[in-house]
Amino acid sequence: MSPAHDDETPPPGSEVTAGLRDEHALILRGTVALERCGARLAASGGSDPVEVDRLTALLAFFRDFADIRHHGKEEEALIPSVISSGVAPNADTLRDVMDEHLLVKELLLQLTSGDRATLVAVIPRFAGFLREHMQLEERVLFPFVERTLDAATKLRVQREFDQIDARAGTAEAFASYERLIDELLVPLNELGVSPTR
Numbered sequence: 068m069s070p071a072h073d074d075e076t077p078p079p080g081s082e083v084t085a086g087l088r089d090e091h092a093l094i095l096r097g098t099v100a101l102e103r104c105g106a107r108l109a110a111s112g113g114s115d116p117v118e119v120d121r122l123t124a125l126l127a128f129f130r131d132f133a134d135i136r137h138h139g140k141e142e143e144a145l146i147p148s149v150i151s152s153g154v155a156p157n158a159d160t161l162r163d164v165m166d167e168h169l170l171v172k173e174l175l176l177q178l179t180s181g182d183r184a185t186l187v188a189v190i191p192r193f194a195g196f197l198r199e200h201m202q203l204e205e206r207v208l209f210p211f212v213e214r215t216l217d218a219a220t221k222l223r224v225q226r227e228f229d230q231i232d233a234r235a236g237t238a239e240a241f242a243s244y245e246r247l248i249d250e251l252l253v254p255l256n257e258l259g260v261s262p263t264r
């Protein structure tokens with residue numbers, strides 16, 4: 068999904084947004100796992116307890132990892148640093164990103180508090196929307212950040228990212244989410260289908 072790096076963009080590994088791109092990759096895999104579990108739950112008439120348990124764990128991942136941790140980094144550290152720089156990628160991009168985070172939160176609420184029919188119905192919209200949101204950030208916001216912010220600002224943003232990581236949860240907890248998603252995507256891998264599309 069990541070766009071090719073052009074001459075203006077530092078290579079991966081030296082970017083302050085590199086960690087966010089890594090998180091996108093895991094969230095992207097999570098959306099595929101979510102869609103697969105949702106489709107299996109729908110095929111069972113909403114009654115398969117194994118899929119219900121898997122979906123409950125996946126939704127906890129989207130809440131803890133995608134919303135609280137990942138969007139927290141973008142909203143509390145990255146976007147304020149862009150605003151402080153005095154130059155925005157364009158008038159609408161930052162507002163769009165923030166508005167989309169709110170919609171992700173709203174859809175997550177529907178997924179976690181609705182009945183199983185709602186769950187099955189909302190999953191495709193949630194997964195597709197989240198993918199489009201990450202594409203917008205990778206196409207527009209992240210390259211802008213890398214080109215525009217100076218080294219001292221990037222260092223400060225990285226420290227804020229580290230603080231949010233420490234506040235949001237343990238590395239072990241997130242590793243367990245990663246294992247869950249890997250396990251759910253094993254059948255895809257065995258078929259030679261890329262889970263990241």
Ligand SMILES: [Fe+2]
Binds near residue numbers: 138141164168200204
């Ligand atoms: Fe975002």
Ligand SMILES: [Fe+2]
Binds near residue numbers: 091137141201204
């Ligand atoms: Fe993001």
